Amino acid sequence: MRQSSSAGDTARAEAQSAAALSRRLAAEAVGTALLLAIVVGSGIMGERLAGGNDAIALLGNTVATGAGLVVLILMFGPISGAHFNPAVTLAFLLRRQITPVHAAAYIAVQVAAAVLGVFFAHLMFDTAMLQTSSKIRTGGGQWLAEVVACFGLVATILLVLRARAEAVAYAVGLYITAGYWFTASTSFANPAVTIGRTLTDTFSGIRPVDAPAFIAAQIAGAILATLLCGWLSRGRD
Numbered sequence: 001m002r003q004s005s006s007a008g009d010t011a012r013a014e015a016q017s018a019a020a021l022s023r024r025l026a027a028e029a030v031g032t033a034l035l036l037a038i039v040v041g042s043g044i045m046g047e048r049l050a051g052g053n054d055a056i057a058l059l060g061n062t063v064a065t066g067a068g069l070v071v072l073i074l075m076f077g078p079i080s081g082a083h084f085n086p087a088v089t090l091a092f093l094l095r096r097q098i099t100p101v102h103a104a105a106y107i108a109v110q111v112a113a114a115v116l117g118v119f120f121a122h123l124m125f126d127t128a129m130l131q132t133s134s135k136i137r138t139g140g141g142q143w144l145a146e147v148v149a150c151f152g153l154v155a156t157i158l159l160v161l162r163a164r165a166e167a168v169a170y171a172v173g174l175y176i177t178a179g180y181w182f183t184a185s186t187s188f189a190n191p192a193v194t195i196g197r198t199l200t201d202t203f204s205g206i207r208p209v210d211a212p213a214f215i216a217a218q219i220a221g222a223i224l225a226t227l228l229c230g231w232l233s234r235g236r237d
Contacts, residue, residue, distance in 0.1 A: 021102065027080035028106055029113040031072045035084050036117025036196045037124070038068035043204035044125045057203055058180065066177030073169035082169075085190040086110055087222035091154045094226045107192075114196030122200065133198050133205030137185060143217045145183035150221030152179065153189045158229040191215045 039061070046060030073082040083089045086107040093103040122129045152175060160171040179187025188194050188206070194215055198208040206214065 021105070024080040024102075025105055025109045027076040028083060029109045031076040031080070031082055032084045032110045032113035032192060033117035033120065034072055035065075035068065036114045036193060037121045039065050039193065040118050040121035040197070040200050040202060040204050041124060042068075043200075044121065044127070044202050047203040058186065061204060062177055062180040065180070066173045068173075069176055070169045070173035073172060077169065080106075084110060084192070085153075086192055087150050087190060087218050088154060088157060090219065091158065091222050091226045094223070095158075095230065110192040111195055114192040115199060118196045118199050127202070131199055131201040131205075133201050133207050135201070135205040135207060136210065137206045138210045138213065142185045143213050145185035146188060146214050146217035147221040147224070149179050149183045149185060149187040149189040150218040151225045152221075153187075154222045154225035155229055158225065159232070162233060185214070188214055189218060189221075191218055194218070 042064030043057070043061045046057035046064075049060070050056040072084065076082045076084075081092070083092070083106060089098065089103050089106045089110070092098045093100065098106070119129050122131065153172065156171050156175045157168060160168050176187060176189070179189060188197070191214075194206060194211050197204055197206045198211050199205075
């Protein structure tokens with residue numbers, strides 16, 4: 001009888017765990033798709049309204065992305081942690097705050113959802129759904145910018161989360177808003193976003209051939225930030 005009860009408890013616990021993971025993955029999918037729709041859609045809108053002025057187009061893209069991030073993190077943070085970013089998931093994996101299996105699921109969902117978000121942006125603006133970017137983004141300055149951008153993003157999340165968790169959404173939105181303007185790459189800082197943006201031949205795009213170096217730089221920045229934040233926080237708990 002005890003064995004039967006124990007087996008039943010285990011089965012219920014596993015079912016609850018699977019359901020919780022499903023909800024987290026759904027939150028990551030919807031949040032990441034909306035993020036890419038915001039990034040690409042606001043880029044298209046900004047370019048159409050700016051009359052050839054790239055600074056105005058970038059400003060519109062910046063404000064929409066920063067504001068959208070705040071809202072998305074507030075919405076989905078309590079459910080999934082609102083990573084929306086494989087580099088952020090990698091940071092939590094390195095800190096052992098997410099299991100390798102769950103991290104792999106998060107990253108797969110983030111990349112797939114990023115592509116869907118780009119497609120939705122294209123459809124909303126009556127452009128071809130399937131595109132390949134021709135926007136050149138390459139060179140040492142751009143790669144260094146992505147290291148800095150992702151380093152700063154991950155450090156913002158980890159240190160603000162520790163000091164004042166309720167402020168993370170605002171801190172991330174403000175950091176990305178600033179990053180659009182102080183980095184040469186306009187602060188992609190997200191491998192899933194980078195992959196998605198290879199599929200839009202619009203203002204926010206990046207050539208597929210340029211994406212691997214951006215992603216490598218982002219991963220390097222995330223690892224450096226995780227290591228530094230771990231050292232800074234040592235002995236303060």
